[in-house]
């Protein structure tokens with residue numbers, strides 16, 4: 001089974017009317033739905049915090065502390081598609097930074113659930 005890390009948008013998760021990270025990404029990963037090619041084990045869930053400056057460092061730290069290197073890192077659908085979008089950086093920029101810092105492929109988006 002593939003091991004994955006998921007990154008959620010903290011602003012969206014804390015807004016109260018969005019997904020607080022409790023099920024959609026986790027369901028998609030466990031069933032192999034959405035952008036997950038197969039059922040996958042979530043080994044880390046990292047919450048981005050505005051303005052996102054520490055995101056790549058925090059993902060790296062989560063990997064080090066868990067001592068599990070994921071096969072892929074997923075930027076959640078709320079990081080990639082939520083409207084209004086992130087005012088600080090676009091998803092591609094975030095993905096590039098994380099890939100550079102971790103050496104692990106970043107996938108844009110997790111699921112299409114509503």
Ligand code: SF4
Nearest residue numbers: 009010048050052086
């Ligand atoms: S920096 Fe952007 S992606 Fe990160 S929590 Fe803030 S709004 Fe969400």
